Amino acid sequence: MTKIDLIRTKSSADFYEVDLLIDEKPLAEQFYSLTNKEELLLLALAWDKKLTSPQETQYIQELLKQKKSGNIPLLICPDDLDFDCTVVVVKISYKSDSVVWHKIGYVKKENFSFDKKKTSGYMDYSTWVENDVEKYSEDYFFKKSKDINWEALWSLEWTEEERRRIWHYDHPYFNDDQNIEWLVELNWTFDLPVYDDILTKLIKLVESDPL
Incomplete structure (x- = not known):
């Protein structure tokens, strides 16, 4: 099983942020080591914070709470914090006792209307x-x-x-693989109870955010 945990990291702005730790290495660093793409180090985790649009935040929260398999926004531009800028999705599937992250990729904009x-x-x-x-x-x-x-x-x-626009347009767009530039195969398999505990903590962080 792939190990997953939460870690508090100190940002350049002198405040603490929560990050995912995968096999004892920060998520972005794992992705960088697999892809050699430095821009992935600059993106923000979309699961632990409120985005610019409350409805985009709610969309991600619903996907996590409902344990929906599919392509889910994972990393996002830290400046804009919305779906109009850079979005990296992760393809997830739920099993009876585990969760698999199959691969990650950029959402392409050329097909967007x-x-x-x-x-x-x-x-x-x-x-x-x-x-x-x-x-x-x-x-x-x-x-x-x-x-x-x-x-x-x-x-x-x-x-x-x-x-409605998010669920009827963005959601199908994210889940059409022709709209994704896949970067790397992961095939990370997490223990379901441990994974659920991590998601619960991330969801609570968003729900407790006063902004």
Whole structure:
């Protein structure tokens, strides 16, 4: 089994950050030793902090809490802390008694379409639930959709609009392997109870962050 633990490291800004320790070596250092890519040393762990967008933070937290297999954002640009900048995903699968990190890779931007993401929220009627129809009026939305002032709706319902865009566009985009520049095979296998304990601690760090 691959060993995993948490470690507190002192940053250049003279405060402490939490990092993952893999086989007694900091996560970024492990990745650097495998890829020789120095830029990986500069990225931030996305699992222990609040991102610029609360909905992007919630998205990652939900993936971790629900133990979802797939490509999950792991490292992120420390300056922007959002999905619009550099994102490194890890391909994860859950077994009955273990968790496997198969490989890591950069999310490529060339296939990304903001226009498609923009229409993946409320504008995508195929994702509507019964409550949406009741709340916003079937007659108004389905018979007069061309006249909808979408910007006005988003200004009132932006939290939900952004959540839907993330789950309906970013999530499928991250999980389409053609959108990932895979860097290295890992095949790290972690003991599930130990791994769950680490995730619980990381989730609590985010939930206790007052910012």
